Amino acid sequence: xxxxxxxxxxxxxxxxxxxxxxxxxxxxxxxxxxxxxxxxxxxxxxxxxxxxxxxxxxxxxxxxxxxxxxxxxxxxxxxxxxxxxxxxxxxxxxxxxxxxxxxxxxxxxxxxxxxxxxxxxxxxxxxxxxxxxxxxxxxxxxxxxxxxxxxxxxxxxxxxxxxxxxxxxxxxxxxxxxxxxxxxxxxxxxxxxxxxxxxxxxxxxxxxxxxxxxxxxxxxxxxxxxxxxxxxxxxxxxxxxx
Numbered sequence: 001x002x003x004x005x006x007x008x009x010x011x012x013x014x015x016x017x018x019x020x021x022x023x024x025x026x027x028x029x030x031x032x033x034x035x036x037x038x039x040x041x042x043x044x045x046x047x048x049x050x051x052x053x054x055x056x057x058x059x060x061x062x063x064x065x066x067x068x069x070x071x072x073x074x075x076x077x078x079x080x081x082x083x084x085x086x087x088x089x090x091x092x093x094x095x096x097x098x099x100x101x102x103x104x105x106x107x108x109x110x111x112x113x114x115x116x117x118x119x120x121x122x123x124x125x126x127x128x129x130x131x132x133x134x135x136x137x138x139x140x141x142x143x144x145x146x147x148x149x150x151x152x153x154x155x156x157x158x159x160x161x162x163x164x165x166x167x168x169x170x171x172x173x174x175x176x177x178x179x180x181x182x183x184x185x186x187x188x189x190x191x192x193x194x195x196x197x198x199x200x201x202x203x204x205x206x207x208x209x210x211x212x213x214x215x216x217x218x219x220x221x222x223x224x225x226x227x228x229x230x231x232x233x234x235x236x237x238x239x240x241x242x
Contacts, residue, residue, distance in 0.1 A: 032070025107133035
């Protein structure tokens with residue numbers, strides 16, 4: 001029997017859909033800023049394996065000579081990013097949502113199981129609940145990354161006024177490396193996250209838009225067999241179809 005159950009509260013959906021475009025625009029405006037001093041690369045000595053970023057990349061996306069515009073956009077969006085993130089953290093704390101998000105001592109072992117399952121290397125069924133171990137680790141890490149981005153951003157934005165913070169992060173240059181590395185981390189997270197959303201299908205995506213997901217429920221025990229949460233479905237149910 002199929003049943004409709006609530007998965008994501010309205011507040012969580014708002015925070016998610018505000019954060020996605022804001023963070024995307026911050027990364028984009030950050031590229032305008034980074035272009036003015038693009039010193040990072042992967043390599044050793046005079047050997048460069050990968051430069052962040054080649055001139056062709058900048059020209060293809062019309063990035064050169066946009067420093068002032070990039071700084072303006074970045075600093076405006078910074079406040080939206082910070083306030084949205086702060087409200088999200090406060091909401092998860094006071095609403096109890098943190099219980100679903102915070103990794104447990106089983107999360108890391110479970111995350112390996114999830115990765116093997118997604119790669120087709122394991123047929124063992126995954127736990128049926130709102131967030132599995134891999135998601136708990138990923139989403140908690142993104143929150144910590146957000147904190148790191150705000151702190152490192154302040155350190156390189158106002159290195160004199162926040163001299164103590166800049167020094168705490170290892171100095172201006174190291175704070176900038178942290179900020180850049182976290183940005184690369186967001187991009188990688190986006191790629192994996194979007195790929196997982198596509199892989200999970202419309203039912204999962206709809207849950208982040210409308211807040212509800214269709215799940216399979218055992219008609220005898222009323223236990224959810226597949227879906228966002230495990231356990232009795234009666235309390236969360238809105239409707240059911242045979």
